[in-house]
Amino acid sequence: MILVVGGAGYIGSHMCKLLREAGEEHLVFDNLEQGHREALQGSPLFEGDLRRPEDLTEVFRRHPIDTVMHFAAYIAVGESVQHPGKYYRNNVTGVLNLLEAMVEAGVKRLIFSSTAAIFGDPRYVPIDEDHPKAPTSPYGDSKWAVERMLEAFDRAHGLRSVCLRYFNASGADPDGLVGEDHRPETHLIPAVLLAVLGKAPQVRIFGTDYDTPDGTCIRDYIHIMDLAEAHLLAVRHLREGGASERFNLGNGKGYSVREVIETVERVVGREVPKEEAPRRPGDPARLVASSAKAERVLGWKPRYPELETIVRHAWNWRRAHPDGYGG
Numbered sequence: 001m002i003l004v005v006g007g008a009g010y011i012g013s014h015m016c017k018l019l020r021e022a023g024e025e026h027l028v029f030d031n032l033e034q035g036h037r038e039a040l041q042g043s044p045l046f047e048g049d050l051r052r053p054e055d056l057t058e059v060f061r062r063h064p065i066d067t068v069m070h071f072a073a074y075i076a077v078g079e080s081v082q083h084p085g086k087y088y089r090n091n092v093t094g095v096l097n098l099l100e101a102m103v104e105a106g107v108k109r110l111i112f113s114s115t116a117a118i119f120g121d122p123r124y125v126p127i128d129e130d131h132p133k134a135p136t137s138p139y140g141d142s143k144w145a146v147e148r149m150l151e152a153f154d155r156a157h158g159l160r161s162v163c164l165r166y167f168n169a170s171g172a173d174p175d176g177l178v179g180e181d182h183r184p185e186t187h188l189i190p191a192v193l194l195a196v197l198g199k200a201p202q203v204r205i206f207g208t209d210y211d212t213p214d215g216t217c218i219r220d221y222i223h224i225m226d227l228a229e230a231h232l233l234a235v236r237h238l239r240e241g242g243a244s245e246r247f248n249l250g251n252g253k254g255y256s257v258r259e260v261i262e263t264v265e266r267v268v269g270r271e272v273p274k275e276e277a278p279r280r281p282g283d284p285a286r287l288v289a290s291s292a293k294a295e296r297v298l299g300w301k302p303r304y305p306e307l308e309t310i311v312r313h314a315w316n317w318r319r320a321h322p323d324g325y326g327g
């Protein structure tokens with residue numbers, strides 16, 4: 001059985017959908033602080049909090065778990081600068097509690113959600129796995145701390161892990177059952193869609209004077225179902241006795257903020273209310289992944305690499321759920 005920690009959140013709920021389709025027995029562990037009960041769509045839930053070791057002991061005692069996928073974390077880079085303690089407690093201490101409970105229960109396989117934020121300001125793009133790690137926020141640092149912790153747990157306890165460093169997770173389930181609903185919404189595509197629907201006054205373009213063709217930041221958008229697929233392949237890798245690995249996951253193409261907005265306008269057929277704003281500190285001009293290693297070792301290949309498809313799937317879900325889950 002796979003324990004999906006944070007399975008009621010954006011990425012976790014898409015993962016659960018794929019696990020249901022693949023016939024993989026699984027259980028969600030979530031405190032529902034950011035996640036949504038409605039996003040579970042029939043996947044079973046154990047309500048618990050990572051910061052309470054007794055909840056973890058209980059879940060491993062009661063269920064025959066052999067693999068863990070860990071999605072649960074606080075995820076807002078800006079907030080992590082304001083409240084580092086909150087981030088290190090949940091994103092590092094919470095994972096430490098999880099690892100100790102896994103060791104205690106003899107569970108030896110973990111897939112961990114890491115992030116492009118561990119690299120900081122890139123020295124070159126596309127960013128491969130060996131790119132120097134220099135996180136510029138407590139959020140990024142919390143993920144890098146866990147990656148290093150995982151090496152130590154592998155050496156000491158034989159706990160095998162795959163760290164997947166996502167670039168910009170985006171889009172939604174093509175069947176429209178689950179989608180993206182963060183509150184507040186800090187991700188570009190859903191924020192643009194909220195502006196289109198009049199749920200936000202406008203979308204703000206932070207920085208128009210970057211050294212990029214149109215002056216706005218370039219990011220690598222990876223479809224959420226492609227991400228989920230990579231997790232299944234990572235589980236297979238560990239089940240077959242593969243060693244611990246780290247993979248960067250993106251689709252290898254960069255799109256600027258203006259290109260994203262133009263794509264939304266094309267897909268939706270409406271103009272997006274927008275406003276230009278100054279750069280945000282710590283936003284690099286370009287973040288683009290090299291996923292060559294994931295393609296080589298896991299046999300992963302994005303099925304939905306086109307921005308237009310990503311936007312269309314996100315829009316289909318948002319249009320049907322203008323107020324998100326519970327709306």
Ligand SMILES: NC(=O)c1ccc[n+]([C@@H]2O[C@H](COP(=O)([O-])OP(=O)(O)OC[C@H]3O[C@@H](n4cnc5c(N)ncnc54)[C@H](O)[C@@H]3O)[C@@H](O)[C@H]2O)c1
Binds near residue numbers: 071
């Ligand atoms: N969304 C992205 O673009 C992106 C990019 C890189 C990395 N990531 C990582 O992917 C993971 C999932 O991101 P997401 O966008 O799905 O976030 P999310 O906020 O939608 O989901 C996180 C889930 O974890 C749960 N959770 C948080 N703290 C918990 C705790 N202490 N105990 C139990 N449950 C807890 C929340 O209730 C929520 O359901 C995170 O680790 C994030 O850092 C996301």
